[in-house]
Amino acid sequence: MMTILSLQTGYVTKTLLSFPIMVRGEVVGVLQFVNKMDGLVFSRDDAELVEHFAAYIGLAVHHAKLYDKIRRNENKTSVG
Numbered sequence: 001m002m003t004i005l006s007l008q009t010g011y012v013t014k015t016l017l018s019f020p021i022m023v024r025g026e027v028v029g030v031l032q033f034v035n036k037m038d039g040l041v042f043s044r045d046d047a048e049l050v051e052h053f054a055a056y057i058g059l060a061v062h063h064a065k066l067y068d069k070i071r072r073n074e075n076k077t078s079v080g
Contacts, residue, residue, distance in 0.1 A: 017042040019054040023062045031057060 006012050015036050021029035031054045036042055 014039075015041050017046060017050055019047075019050050021054050021061065022058045023065070028058070028061055 003013075013034055015034070017033040017036075019031050020027045021031055031050060033042070033046075033050060036046070
């Protein structure tokens with residue numbers, strides 16, 4: 001099925017694999033893979049790998065937010 005975007009860009013989505021990126025139970029993003037390179041559909045192994053990768057990304061985002069919060073608090077206390 002050709003979508004408007006496909007017609008405008010010439011890019012056709014054949015296969016799609018998506019997982020939410022979660023931080024403390026909240027969706028903060030989506031990890032999405034489009035058109036598996038070998039032309040096949042995404043497998044259960046692909047899905048498990050992406051699920052684990054999304055979990056690590058969520059941890060990285062969480063740690064970045066914590067680091068940012070600590071830095072902002074340090075800046076507040078050192079200024080005043």
